[in-house]
Amino acid sequence: xxxxxxxxxxxxxxxxxxxxxxxxxxxxxxxxxxxxxxxxxxxxxxxxxxxxxxxxxxxxxxxxxxxxxxxxxxxxxxxxxxxxxxxxxxxxxxxxxxxxxxxxxxxxxxxxxxxxxxxxxxxxxxxxxxxxxxxxxxxxxxxxxxxxxxxxxxxxxxxxxxxxxxxxxxxxxxxxxxxxxxxxxxxxxxxxxxxxxxxxxxxxxxxxxxxxxxxxxxxxxxxxxxxxxxxxxxxxxxxxxxxxxxxxxxxxxxxxxxxxxxxxxxxxxxxxxxxxxxxxxxxxxxxxxxxxxxxxxxxxxxxxxxxxxxxxxxxxxxxxxxxxxxxxxxxxxxxxxxxxxxxxxxxxxxxxxxxxxxxxxxxxxxxxxxxxxxxxxxxxxxxxxxxxxxxxxxxxxxxxxxxxxxxxxxxxxxxxxxxxxxxxxxxxxxxxxxxxxxxxxxxxxxxxxxxxxxxxxxxxxxxxxxxxxxxxxxxxxxxxxxxxxxxxxxxxxxxxxxxxxxxxxxxxxxxxxxxxxxxxxxxxxxxxxxxxxxxxxxxxxxxxxxxxxxxxxxxxxxxxxxxxxxxxxxxxxxxxxxxxxxxxxxxxxxxxxxxxxxxxxxxxxxxxxxxxxxxxxxxxxxxxxxxxxxxxxxxxxxxxxxxxxxxxxxxxxxxxxxxxxxxxxxxxxxxxxxxxxxxxxxxxxxxxxxx
Numbered sequence: 094x095x096x097x098x099x100x101x102x103x104x105x106x107x108x109x110x111x112x113x114x115x116x117x118x119x120x121x122x123x124x125x126x127x128x129x130x131x132x133x134x135x136x137x138x139x140x141x142x143x144x145x146x147x148x149x150x151x152x153x154x155x156x157x158x159x160x161x162x163x164x165x166x167x168x169x170x171x172x173x174x175x176x177x178x179x180x181x182x183x184x185x186x187x188x189x190x191x192x193x194x195x196x197x198x199x200x201x202x203x204x205x206x207x208x209x210x211x212x213x214x215x216x217x218x219x220x221x222x223x224x225x226x227x228x229x230x231x232x233x234x235x236x237x238x239x240x241x242x243x244x245x246x247x248x249x250x251x252x253x254x255x256x257x258x259x260x261x262x263x264x265x266x267x268x269x270x271x272x273x274x275x276x277x278x279x280x281x282x283x284x285x286x287x288x289x290x291x292x293x294x295x296x297x298x299x300x301x302x303x304x305x306x307x308x309x310x311x312x313x314x315x316x317x318x319x320x321x322x323x324x325x326x327x328x329x330x331x332x333x334x335x336x337x338x339x340x341x342x343x344x345x346x347x348x349x350x351x352x353x354x355x356x357x358x359x360x361x362x363x364x365x366x367x368x369x370x371x372x373x374x375x376x377x378x379x380x381x382x383x384x385x386x387x388x389x390x391x392x393x394x395x396x397x398x399x400x401x402x403x404x405x406x407x408x409x410x411x412x413x414x415x416x417x418x419x420x421x422x423x424x425x426x427x428x429x430x431x432x433x434x435x436x437x438x439x440x441x442x443x444x445x446x447x448x449x450x451x452x453x454x455x456x457x458x459x460x461x462x463x464x465x466x467x468x469x470x471x472x473x474x475x476x477x478x479x480x481x482x483x484x485x486x487x488x489x490x491x492x493x494x495x496x497x498x499x500x501x502x503x504x505x506x507x508x509x510x511x512x513x514x515x516x517x518x519x520x521x522x523x524x525x526x527x528x529x530x531x532x533x534x535x536x537x538x539x540x541x542x543x544x545x546x547x548x549x550x551x552x553x554x555x556x557x558x559x560x561x562x563x564x565x566x567x568x569x570x571x572x573x574x575x576x577x578x579x580x581x582x583x584x585x586x587x588x589x590x591x592x593x594x595x596x597x598x599x600x601x602x603x604x605x606x607x608x609x610x611x612x613x614x615x616x617x618x619x620x621x622x623x624x625x626x627x628x629x630x631x632x633x634x635x636x637x638x639x640x641x642x643x644x645x646x647x648x649x650x651x652x653x654x655x656x657x658x659x660x661x662x663x664x665x666x667x668x669x670x671x672x673x674x675x676x677x678x679x680x681x682x683x684x685x686x687x688x689x690x691x692x693x694x695x696x697x698x699x700x701x702x703x704x705x706x707x708x709x710x711x712x713x714x715x716x717x718x719x720x721x722x723x724x725x726x727x728x729x730x731x732x733x734x735x736x737x738x739x740x741x742x743x744x745x746x747x748x749x750x751x752x753x754x755x756x757x758x759x760x761x762x763x764x765x766x767x768x769x770x771x772x773x774x775x776x777x778x779x780x781x782x783x784x
Contacts, residue, residue: 095677096110096111097109097110097111097121097123097359098110098111098113098150098152098160099152099158099358099359099704100152100155100156100157100158100179100180100343101155101156101343101344101358101362102156102179102180102181102309103180103346103347104127104128104346104348104362105125105126105127105180105183105185105289106127106180106358106359106362107124107125107126107133107178107180107185108121108122108123108124108125108358109123109136109158110123111147111150111160112144112150112160112162113138113158113160113162113176113178114138114144115133115134115135115136115137116135116137117134117135117208122217122218122359122360124217125185125252125287125289126214126359126362127183127289128289128291128416128417129213129214129215129363129415129416129417129420130211130212130213130214130250130289130416130417130418131209131210131211131212131214131217132209132211132252132289133185133208133209133252133287134208134209134210134212135207135208135209135267136206136207137206138162138174138176138189138203138204138205139202139203139204139205139206140164140172140174140191140201140202140203141164141201141202142202142204143164145162145164145172145174146162146163146164146165147160147161147162148161148163148173149161152678153678154339155339155342155343155704156179156180156309156310156313156342156343157177157178157179157306157309158177158179159175159176159177160174160175160176160177161173161174161175161176162174162175162176168195169195169196170193170194170195170196171195172191172192172193172194172195172199172275173191173192173194174189174190174203175189175190175192176188176189176190177190179305179306179309180309181300181305181306181309182297182299182300182305182308183289183294183297184286184287184288184297184299185285185286185287185288186284186285186286186299186302186305186306187284187285187287188283188284188302189203189205189283189284189285190280190281190282191203191273191275191281191282191283192275192278192279192280193275193276193277193278193279193280194277194278195277196277197277198274198275198276198277199274199275200272200273200274201272201273201274201275202270202271202272202273203270203271203273203281203283204268204269204270204271205269205285206267206268207238207240207252207254207268208240208267209240209242209252210228211226211242211244212225213225213417213418213419213420214360214415214417215415215417215419215425216419218360221419221424221425223418223419223422223424224245224422224424225244225245225418226243226244226245226246226418227242227243228240228241228242229241229242229249231265231267233263236255236256236257236261237253237254237255237256237263238253238254238255238263238267238269239251239252239253239254240252240267244418244421244422245418245422246418246421246422248291248292248418248421249291249292250289250290250291251289251290251291252287252288252289252290253286253288253290253296254285254287255285255286255287255288255299256269256283256284256285256286257283257284257286258271258281258282258283258284260272260273261283271283284302286299312342313339313342316338316342317338319380319382320338320379320380321378321379321380321716321746321747321748321749321750322746322747322748323744323745323746323747324743324744324745324747325743325744325745326741326742326743327670327740327741329670329671329673329674329679329740330670330712330715330741332673332679333670333673333679333681333712333715334712334713334715334716336678336679336680336712337681337709337712337713338379338709338713340680340704340706340709341372341376341383341706341709343704344357344704344706344709346362346363346364347386348364348390349390349393350386350389350390350392350393351382351386351387351390352382352383352386353369353373353383353386353387353390353391354368354369354372354373354383354387354706355369355706356368356369356413356702356705356706356707357683357702357703357704357705357706357708358703358704359702360702361413361702361705363413363414363415364391364413365413366391366410366411366413366435366436366439367412367433367435367436367439367497368706369387369390369391369706370391370436370439370440370443371439371644371648371707371710372387372706372707372709372710373387373388373443374442374443374446375644375647375707375710375711375713375714376710376713377446377447377717378450378713378716378720378722378746378749379713379716379749380750381447381450381451381750384443384447385447385453385456387443388440388443388444388447388456388460389459389460391410391436391440392440392460392463394410394411394414394429395408395409395467396409396410396411396470401487401488402426402488403426403427403428403429403430403431403432403488403491404426404430404431404432404486404487404488404491404495405431406431406470407466407469407470408437408466408467408468408469408470408471409436409437409467409470410431410433410436410437410439410440410467411429411430411431411433411436412429412430412431412432412433412436412492412495413427413429413430414427414428414429414430415427415428415429415430426488426491430488430491432484432487432488432491432492432495433484433492433495433496433499434482434483434484434495434496434518434521435495435496435497435518435520435524437467437470437471438471438482438521438524438525438527438528439524439528440463440467441464441467441468441471441528441529441531441532442524442527442528444456444457444460444464444532444535445527445528445530445531445532445534445535446531448531448534448535448726448727449723449724449725449726449727450724450726450750450751451726451750451751451752452726452727452752452753454538454539457539458539461539464532468532468548471525471528472551475525475555478515478517479579480555480558481522481558481559481562481575481579482517482521482522482525483514483515483516483517483575484496484514484515484516484518485514485515485516486514493514494516496516496588497520497645498588498623498637500636502630502635502637502638503637503638504516504518504573504574504576504582504584505582505584505628505629506576506580506582506583506584506629507583507584507628507629508629509629509630512574512576512577512582513576513577514576514577515577516574516575516576516577516582517574517575518573518574518588519559519563519571519572519573519574519588519589520588520589520590520592520595522559522563522592522597523559523592523594523595523597524591524595525555526555526556526559526595526596526597527594527595527596527597529548529549529551529552529555530548530549530552530595530596532545532548533545533548533549533552534727537727538727555597556597559597560598560599560602562575562579562581563575563581563589564602565581565583568583568585569605569606569609570585570589570605570606570609570610571589571592571598571602571606572584572589573586574588584624584625584628584629584630585609585615585624585625585627586624586625586628587610587615587621587622587623587624587642587645587646587649589606590606590607590610590621590645590648590649590652591645591648591649592606592652593606593607593649593651593652593653593655593658594649594651594652594655595652596655603656604656604658607652607653607658607661608661610661611661611664611665613626614627616664616668617668617687617688617689618668618671618689618691619668619669619671619672619690619695620641620642620643620646620665620668620669620672621641621645621646621665622640622641622687623635623638623639623640623641623642623645623687624637624638624639624687626639626687633686633687633688633696634686634687634696634698636684636698639686639687640684640685640686640687640698641672641684641685641686641687641695642683642684642708643669643681643682643683643707643708643711644705644707644708644710644711646665646669646711647707647710647711647714648714649665650662650666650711650714650717650718651714651717651718653665653718654717654718654719654720654721654722654723655723657721657734659721659736662718662719662736662738663736663737663738664738666715666718666719666738667738667739667740669681669711669715670715670738670740671690672685672695675694675695676695676697676703680703680704680708680709681708681709681711681712682697682698682701682702682703682705682708683698683701683703683705684698684701685697685698685701686698716746719735719736719737719738719744719760720733720735720746720758720760721733721734721735721736721784722735722749724751724752724778724780726751726752726780729752729779729780729781730780730781730782730783731751731756731778731780731781731782732783733758733771733782733783733784734784735758735760735769735771736769737760737762737769741762742761742762743759743760743761743762744759744760744761745757745758745759745760745774746758746759747774747775748775751778751780752778752779753778753779754776754777754779755775755776755777755778756773756775756776756777756778757774757775757776758771758772758774759771759772759774760772
């Protein structure tokens with residue numbers, strides 16, 4: 094069970110303890126956040142001056158949280174407080190219902206203490222220090238309290254707290270009190286409306302609690318209606334899939350270019366490069382429009398110049414963007430920050446995969462200048478890296494390692510020394526190969542035949558170089574990386590598993606790589622570890638050197654499915670499904686520890702993000718791998734080669750958007766259990782099914 098409750102809608106999210114409170118000095122980062130700024134740092138409920146005891150706390154719906162608390166006495170009875178909250182239209186709605194369960198009438202004082210420090214997210218996390226602004230005097234009027242701050246960037250930020258109940262009084266301390274007289278079983282309701290306000294946006298006007306909730310729930314219903322519907326006889330898979338789809342709706346954000354996803358809550362509620370791209374890749378079988386919004390969002394922030402402060406280079410796709418005071422005053426390089434080696438090839442690979450799924454050439458036409466600049470950046474990086482795409486930290490406050498395993502100790506030689514940069518990661522070369530290969534039909538269908546031919550040629554040249562440099566014959570798998578001397582970093586890790594998705598490895602080595610990842614030193618029983626138990630640096634509680642990351646397994650699964658390694662794919666799916674049963678609301682976290690499944694439960698990682706976008710999308714990777722579903726719009730074909738993992742006998746996927754139509758299929762295990770029956774329920778794509 095997570096030790097917090099978090100809800101999010103749009104670019105506003107609210108993080109509290111399990112009792113619904115935020116207490117001053119709790120050091121947990123609790124707060125109401127938007128634009129990487131904490132607009133509420135305290136919200137504590139009291140009954141007669143005392144904090145009520147927690148009875149229950151629920152967050153099973155991603156968009157609403159509820160809390161039941163009570164203040165009891167030695168008498169037979171209690172005052173119950175039921176708190177319910179959601180976010181809609183830039184406003185936090187909180188409904189507080191007090192019920193008298195004593196046998197006699199009671200005078201009760203209900204109060205809520207508020208405060209706001211308007212701290213930058215990086216300061217809250219103690220990730221940075223910096224010069225900041227100052228608080229201004231709070232102002233109060235009838236049913237409204239406003240807290241205000243003037244930033245070091247000369248921007249005024251406010252938090253408006255209003256309420257609908259009569260009799261409430263705001264005090265200079267930030268506490269709002271409501272004296273009540275409650276008869277036995279009588280209820281009183283107080284609803285708060287809390288709105289962050291910046292100079293950039295008009296002040297939002299609240300709806301009623303019920304109307305706001307109705308509109309929010311309608312938006313979720315529309316999300317489900319626009320997504321593929323999935324049913325199975327496995328309650329575990331069905332539950333995980335529904336949880337993932339709900340969480341992905343929660344994590345969507347539109348900054349002006351269509352829906353994309355933030356990376357995760359609570360600390361990464363902003364658009365990312367790598368995270369948002371991989372999530373969109375996972376989402377293709379369920380909602381390909383997310384890829385469109387993600388690509389446009391990232392294209393709008395493509396690198397334009399050489400700027401070591403932000404690790405920016407022309408054509409480069411960003412790592413992440415932040416909006417807080419430290420960024421707006423130039424004290425942090427995240428405006429955006431470009432220190433990632435894989436976002437640019439993944440950007441191009443997603444364009445290619447989006448075209449394979451949709452046949453929509455118009456998006457590629459719109460993004461053609463961005464694609465060409467990204468290719469120029471990649472080609473320059475390949476030339477600088479002696480034929481491989483490598484990274485080296487330039488920004489003083491940036492990241493030393495710039496692949497998805499971006500912790501400082503994640504790239505380690507077999508004798509214990511850390512690899513020195515420039516570092517060429519194995520999976521990144523695969524992404525480059527996939528980007529170039531997948532863009533061949535895109536450019537060919539745009540009439541750019543010479544460029545298409547050149548990309549095909551360059552991809553095959555990269556394949557030959559890679560096979561010669563990265564293969565470890567003794568381990569029967571690829572090395573994680575080459576260091577600055579182009580020596581192999583001979584750790585056995587999960588990174589090369591991503592190569593299967595790219596299609597780079599030759600057939601024999603692809604088969605060997607898939608088998609190597611399922612050996613006991615790599616497969617915990619709950620998933621593929623990030624590092625072998627036999628490699629130097631392995632530690633099951635580490636962030637990147639022995640833990641299990643669901644999205645990492647998801648990327649590997651896409652490749653296992655594509656290459657037809659069904660036995661290995663089934664084993665990975667079964668392990669992660671088994672793990673999911675142990676997490677609250679069956680929500681796969683960002684990562685968990687790599688201890689062996691013989692313990693009987695997965696060991697949680699202490700500071701993991703949950704919900705987290707690419708973890709939420711992993712169950713969709715399960716779906717694609719199980720269906721063996723790989724459309725090819727340029728060829729007007731759909732590869733379909735299903736299997737079902739152990740414990741699942743029926744699977745139905747309805748209205749999968751492919752091309753200009755839909756595909757619906759059902760898969761059942763035959764009576765003998767060794768083969769599968771496939772029934773096409775609908776195919777309005779006009780494409781031929783193969784496989």
